[in-house]
Amino acid sequence: MTTAIITTDINIGPFKIPSNGQSMIMNNYAQRNNLVVELAIPEPMMSNALATVQWLHKETKLSKVILSSIHQLPTKQDRIEELLKNMKDVEFHFALEGISGKGRDFLLKTIKEAKMFMEAQTIDSAKTTWSDLYKVITKDKK
């Protein structure tokens, strides 16, 4: 039974985290939570299917996996179903959010949370000022 960290594409939902930065985040999380990392799994760029992890799980029997963020979970329904089916007994840890758990309900709740963030509107801070931001909230209707 193995604990693994997983690096993915630099583009992680709203974040941009290079692979080395992801490793730092996950290893720091492991240290703070007394987890011993035995395997590092690189997922390919431009994919959030976690297919390599699932393939390795069949070979290696992973017990815990650490990801940098909830935004590394799949977003396409067929990929989500594959993950739920293949990784139901694996404990997932998300280092930035500081949450962990396992099973279908936990993963679906986490995927929903990631979706809520991705659906949120944003204001481009490079194209505004503090005064303009104040105007935005006072003109906004509750």
Added chain:
Amino acid sequence: MNIYEELMHGRGYAVIPVENMETFIKLRDSFVERINVSNGSEKNIEFVRKAIAKMSKAEINKSMIDILKFTNLSEMIVNSFPKLIESLCGKELFIQRRATMIMNVPGEGQAKQWPHYELMSGISPFTYVIWAPLHDLEDQSGAYYINRKESLEIMKKEQSTGLVNGPTVLNMMQNQKSIPLKFGQAIIFNPFIIHGNVTFSSKFARIASSVRFQSCKKPLLQKNSEYLKYYQLT
């Protein structure tokens, strides 16, 4: 008082009552239980405040890190003010993932909170903050708030010179009066309100909880799931 009007067009902050005291007392007791101070037979909030007042800065820092394990603190604060929060933001929220417990020690040379706006963090202009002490505040041991009109004038003045939280704001610690609060009262304020705290004298530390929240339908400056989490009021 219409709290929304007061926050947006009035002073920018308001004193509010805790709506659900049962939850808030549980929050306080949970903090007392978790904080690592000598476990006397009468371990209560006053005992803890007295013990913290005697701690070194390093010991306080360690205690604050230990308290990060209080993972349902955000929900407990939010559920202490459910009606007000729903009236401001609806039921679907982004709330601070790790709400803060703030421990301030009396006397000169102790850590103080410099004047600042919550917007400095760049999370969102739509967040509100609730700050609630876990005990009655003694004279001058609370936090001060600069009203909306003055906060905005300072912000505009600094912005015109290319600054944010520049010397004008940082020099505001002098001669500020804190707002007296009783256990069961809190302050709510918008993210454009300058606030901070000053040195106070007491035999007891000041302990307060605070949380940020907003409607998940309102825009963010950053989709920061490290700082915020999705939460639905029941």
